[in-house]
Amino acid sequence: MTDTITIKSRIRAIIAEQAMLxxxxxxxxxxxxxxxxxxxxxxxxxxxxxxxxxxxxxxxANEPEKSDFDISNMGTIIAAVERLVALKAA
Amino acid sequence: MSPKKSGRKAARDSESDDLxxxxxxxxxxxxxxxxxxxxxxxxxxxxxxxxxDVTSTLEAFREGRCGITQLNFRDVDRLSIQIGxxxxxxxxxxxxxxxxxxxxxxxxxxxxxxxxxxxxxSGLNFAGKLGLRSGVILGTAGGGLNTWDDNYRxxxxxxxxxxxxxxxxxxxxxxxxxxxxxxxGLRGPSFTVATACASSNHAMGLAFQMVRSGAAQVMxxxxxxxxxxxxxxxxxxxLRVMSKDACRPFSAxxxxxxxxxxxxxxVFEDYDSARSRGAEIxxxxxxxxxxxxxxxxxxxxxxxxxxxxxxxxxxxGLNPDQVGYINAHGTGTAANDKTECxxxxxxxxxxxxxxxxxxxxxxxxxxxxxxxxxELLACVMALREGVIAPTIGYQEPDxxxxxxxxxxxxxxxxxxxxxxxxxxxxxxxxxxxxxxI
Numbered sequence: 001m002t003d004t005i006t007i008k009s010r011i012r013a014i015i016a017e018q019a020m021l022x023x024x025x026x027x028x029x030x031x032x033x034x035x036x037x038x039x040x041x042x043x044x045x046x047x048x049x050x051x052x053x054x055x056x057x058x059x060x061a062n063e064p065e066k067s068d069f070d071i072s073n074m075g076t077i078i079a080a081v082e083r084l085v086a087l088k089a090a
Numbered sequence: 091m092s093p094k095k096s097g098r099k100a101a102r103d104s105e106s107d108d109l110x111x112x113x114x115x116x117x118x119x120x121x122x123x124x125x126x127x128x129x130x131x132x133x134x135x136x137x138x139x140x141x142x143d144v145t146s147t148l149e150a151f152r153e154g155r156c157g158i159t160q161l162n163f164r165d166v167d168r169l170s171i172q173i174g175x176x177x178x179x180x181x182x183x184x185x186x187x188x189x190x191x192x193x194x195x196x197x198x199x200x201x202x203x204x205x206x207x208x209x210x211x212s213g214l215n216f217a218g219k220l221g222l223r224s225g226v227i228l229g230t231a232g233g234g235l236n237t238w239d240d241n242y243r244x245x246x247x248x249x250x251x252x253x254x255x256x257x258x259x260x261x262x263x264x265x266x267x268x269x270x271x272x273x274x275g276l277r278g279p280s281f282t283v284a285t286a287c288a289s290s291n292h293a294m295g296l297a298f299q300m301v302r303s304g305a306a307q308v309m310x311x312x313x314x315x316x317x318x319x320x321x322x323x324x325x326x327x328x329l330r331v332m333s334k335d336a337c338r339p340f341s342a343x344x345x346x347x348x349x350x351x352x353x354x355x356x357v358f359e360d361y362d363s364a365r366s367r368g369a370e371i372x373x374x375x376x377x378x379x380x381x382x383x384x385x386x387x388x389x390x391x392x393x394x395x396x397x398x399x400x401x402x403x404x405x406x407g408l409n410p411d412q413v414g415y416i417n418a419h420g421t422g423t424a425a426n427d428k429t430e431c432x433x434x435x436x437x438x439x440x441x442x443x444x445x446x447x448x449x450x451x452x453x454x455x456x457x458x459x460x461x462x463x464x465e466l467l468a469c470v471m472a473l474r475e476g477v478i479a480p481t482i483g484y485q486e487p488d489x490x491x492x493x494x495x496x497x498x499x500x501x502x503x504x505x506x507x508x509x510x511x512x513x514x515x516x517x518x519x520x521x522x523x524x525x526x527i
Contacts, residue, residue, distance in 0.1 A: 039425075040388055040437075061270050061330045062346045062424040 007085060010052060011078050018045045028075035035074075042071065057082040122363040123407075128182075128361035129301045130527060131372040131470065133214070137200050138177035138352030138454045138464050143207055146182075147464070148471050150453060151342025151479035152500045157454050158337060158348050165320040171332045172487075175350030176318050176457025193256050195234030200353035202268035202273060205310055209274060212357040213369060214308060216274045225278035225306050226270045227297045228355075229289025229313030231402035231459030232322060233282075234261030239321040256508035266314055270355075278306045287419070289313050290354065290462030291512035295378035297358050298522070307360050312463035314353035323349065331390070331423050337456070339420035339449035340427050340495040342486035347421040350455020352481035354463025373398065373473050374527045376507070377406025383517025389425055390513050395419075398519035402509060403437075406523035411441045414505035415472040417465045417493075419513045420449020421456055422479065428490040430511065435493070446503065448481040448496040462512045466522065469508040473526040476504050 014021040019026070019035040026035065032042050039061055046057050046069075057080075059067045069084075070076035116274045116363055122128060136143065139157030142149035150157065157175040166172065182191050183200050194202065194488055205226075237260045256440045258264060264282040271280045279300055288314030297311035298377040317323070326332055326349060333346035364371055379401025383394035403410060427449075435442040450468045457464055468479040477500050484497035 038389075039276070040386075043328075046330070047328065059330055060333075060345055062344065066345075 007053075007082055008078055010048065011049065011081055012074075014048045014052060015045055015074065015077070016049070026074055028078070029073050031073045032071060049081055053081060053085050053088075055081070055088055057084065096287045099233060120365075126302045127304055129298050129358055129375045130361050130364050131356050131375060132212070132359045132364050132369045133208035133212030133266070133357030134354070134372060134467060134470065135204035135211070136352065136354040136464055136467060137203050138354070138457065139177055139350055139493060140454050144175065144204070144467060147454075147467060148475075151450060151468055151471060152477055154480045154482045154499055155453060156482055157350070161318065161323070161515045168280050169320070169323050169327060171323055171327050173334070173348055174318050174323065175348065175453075177351055184334070192254070193260060195237045195265060196351075197230055197232070197234060197314045197353070198260075198269055199476045200268040200316060200351070201228060201314040201355060202269055204312065204314070204353040204355035205270045205273065208310065208355045208357050211370075212359065214357065214359075216276060216308075220307060221275040222277050223307040224276045224309065225280040225300065226254060226267050226276050226310040227283065227293045227300070228267045228270070228311065229277070229280060229291070229293035229462065230263055230287070230315055231284055231286050231289050232265035233284075235317050235322050236267060236319045239319045242321070261330075270310055274310070274381045276310065284459065285518045285520070286514035287421075287456070287458055287461060288512035288514035288518050288520040289459035291510065291522055292380065292518070293399055294356065294358070294462065294466065294519055295380065297521055298375045298378050301358050301360055307363055309358045310355055311358055312353065312355040313460040314463075315458045315460035317458055318349060318351045318352050333422060336483050337422040337452045338483040338485060339418065339422040339452050340431070340483050340488060340491040340493075341484045342488035344422045344427065347423055347451070347522065348455045349459045350451070350461070352454070352457055352464060353460050354467060355421045356463070356466065360498035371527050373397055373470050373524045375522065376438055376525045377402045377404070377408065377523035379405050379521055383519070385517050387517075388515050390429040391517060392429045392432040392436065394519050395513050396437045398513075398521040399433060399437040399509065399511065402521035402523045406507070408507050408523060408525075410438045412507045413438070413441070413509055414503060415444055415469065415478055415508040416445060416447040417468045417508065417510045418447050418449040419511045420451055422449070422451065426513065430489070430513065431491040431493055437508060442493060446478050446494050446496050446501070448479055452482040453479075462510060462520070462522075466510050466524070469510050469524050472503075472505045472508050473524060476502055478503055478505070
């Protein structure tokens with residue numbers, strides 16, 4: 001549980017930095033667009049998440065909807081990162 | 091099918107109406123109506139994944155052959171992108187001696203081979219005064235990237251504290267242009283242009299302007315790229331715009347670009363000079379325009395692209411309905427292809443539905459700074475041979491790319507004028523117009 005909270009807060013901190021907001025301003029239902037994150041910002045955020053958790057995120061900017069990594073909103077991003085972190089630990 | 095004959099009245103917009111007088115007379119006049127020189131192509135050379143010369147490249151265009159294969163170079167297993175239009179059978183020792191190989195990065199080697207073919211076809215000899223009135227302008231984005239890669243590896247990874255004395259002259263972006271100038275004694279204006287994916291079009295456009303203005307009699311021009319090495323592909327991976335399986339421009343299921351390598355070099359010559367010596371003329375270069383989006387470092391703008399397209403038509407004195415073929419920038423990314431189609435649709439109005447537009451990157455990959463030079467060959471083929479190179483890998487129509495993209499198979503058609511588009515990262519756009527002669 002503590003791990004999950006930590007992962008969530010680390011993800012929020014990364015996205016918040018990209019969006020130039022405070023972590024508590026990053027709602028689960030917020031889309032990257034809501035947060036003012038454009039395509040380049042999204043690719044940069046994904047890179048930062050990969051570096052933070054030492055994971056590899058399958059994401060092609062040309063077909064984001066086909067990726068296993070769901071970027072619809074903060075909630076789906078957090079869930080996808082948690083899954084990849086769990087896979088790595090397993 | 092003959093697009094030039096249909097819809098002459100349809101696609102006139104207010105801008106083209108201002109240009110009712112054709113700037114380029116078909117009669118054998120040496121000058122344009124504004125008094126500037128006419129410019130023609132009298133030689134062409136290339137090496138790319140489709141072939142080691144123009145003949146084999148055009149043959150591949152006609153067959154719709156794909157040059158994209160599994161990449162093969164050091165540390166390729168550490169890349170997530172495993173495909174590219176690589177020249178697998180390149181043997182520098184077949185073309186250059188030991189000293190030359192030590193001094194020439196691969197992008198210079200590709201350039202020199204292409205220049206040799208182009209100069210041979212032109213039949214020009216630059217000895218004497220002609221050399222003083224001739225120069226070379228080439229495009230490249232990465233320059234000697236293999237040399238950077240090899241030597242960083244030596245000093246960082248292998249811990250060496252010494253590099254070969256020729257590293258700097260080998261990797262510099264102007265190395266290819268300088269070696270071409272030395273090889274042929276071209277002592278006029280010579281330099282290199284780096285505008286990412288538009289480098290070659292900018293280079294060729296400037297060369298065109300040099301000859302047109304009378305600043306030079308002959309210009310060698312085009313571009314080269316040799317970025318297919320570990321560092322070169324790794325850098326592109328980071329942007330997440332690369333396809334892992336194929337380049338499918340304009341297809342609804344496209345999923346990114348595929349890199350290529352190689353070069354294309356042309357001889358641009360004053361029309362009078364070419365005529366007086368009885369040279370074979372491949373095509374006339376009639377217009378060129380540049381624009382910048384001034385908007386985003388990676389996302390393209392339809393307005394910026396459209397301004398370059400209409401600018402090239404204006405410069406050429408062409409009405410939109412005179413253009414039968416466009417070699418698209420057509421990278422196969424989601425963003426470029428829909429933006430480019432919107433720009434073409436807007437620039438050409440109703441005529442956009444009658445012209446043909448194809449992306450040959452589906453075959454030779456994206457040669458980045460060299461790409462416009464290889465792609466100009468498809469325009470020359472359309473004008474001279476009446477064969478339109480296809481967009482291969484096309485599988486599903488995309489309503490956002492609803493133009494005639496010449497899917498999968500080459501097509502015969504008479505074309506009188508053609509455009510070649512290049513829209514670079516950084517929002518720098520360059521479009522060239524050619525005309526049949």
